[in-house]
Amino acid sequence: MQGGFASMENLSWDDLRLFLLVARTHSLSGAAVQLGVSPSTVGRRVAQLEHALGVSLFVRHASGYRLTEDGSGLLDEARRVEDAVVQLRGHAADLGSTPRGHVRLATNEALANLLILPRWAEMAPRYPDLVLELITGSAVQDLYRRDADLALRLVRPESGGLVVRRLGTQAYAVYARQGLAPAAGKQGREDLARLPWIGWDLSVQHLVQARWQRERFPQATIALTANSLFSQLHAAERGLGLAVLPCYIADTSPLLERCLAPSQCVSQDIWLVIQQGLRDSPRVRVVADLLTDLIHENRAAMAGTG
Incomplete structure (x- = not known):
């Protein structure tokens, strides 16, 4: 993990989910639909996340939002956290006979x-x-x-x-x-x-x-x-x-x-x-x-x- 992610321990699952949705949909509106909020809210939260980490995660292209080098560095870590959350939720749902x-x-x-x-x-x-x-x-x-x-x-x-x-x-x-x-x-x-x-x-x-x-x-x-x-x-x-x-x-x-x-x-x-x-x-x-x-x-x- 690069030095720019010094405050990684302060990230919440909501922060990482937001980041993953924008990375996968390449748009604020696509992430907003899945989160049930407005695109402006997603944009504001992305800016807050970038400020907290001290790096730029996305760059705006004609084709949509694309990951920067720092964003790509965070992506694998975010995916691992997502895997763990999915498995934890699955185990919780499967408790019982x-x-x-x-x-x-x-x-x-x-x-x-x-x-x-x-x-x-x-x-x-x-x-x-x-x-x-x-x-x-x-x-x-x-x-x-x-x-x-x-x-x-x-x-x-x-x-x-x-x-x-x-x-x-x-x-x-x-x-x-x-x-x-x-x-x-x-x-x-x-x-x-x-x-x-x-x-x-x-x-x-x-x-x-x-x-x-x-x-x-x-x-x-x-x-x-x-x-x-x-x-x-x-x-x-x-x-x-x-x-x-x-x-x-x-x-x-x-x-x-x-x-x-x-x-x-x-x-x-x-x-x-x-x-x-x-x-x-x-x-x-x-x-x-x-x-x-x-x-x-x-x-x-x-x-x-x-």
């Missing part, structure tokens, strides 16, 4: 609504002191920022400090309303390219299925774009065009049929991700076991072979 407390699970909306919530509704009465918090979205940084205890993801995290396990495969196929396109195996790619397609909004072009569609059918006419999987599903059911959809969802629709099989489309691995310090927590284990069993039981439908 039954799982209790809150478990924050990050996943996407489809997995949450179609698989996880129905199972949790069955299990919740067995754990009256356990509260499941669902965070849905396509972002993968929730665990890095400690916004979640565990996650069910379709992209493998590369960051350290996480326990990562592959649970299965999510396959996709091309679907259309019955009668709109020839059934799977009865047409070529040229036939499909001449039909209207449902595309993805610019904000989600990074998704695997969106990239695959662009690369395989670059000249196809896009009849409608959406940023929601369920909007894509409903648009396909109404005959607006072909769509690349997860098999476990689209195969249950009586209005849709496959016009390109999963073996000719794209797939993703399904990953269970847990914060390293929480892997043995009873409350987290309850949810992790639920997710493991859920994907195992539905593996055929998820892989498009059920």
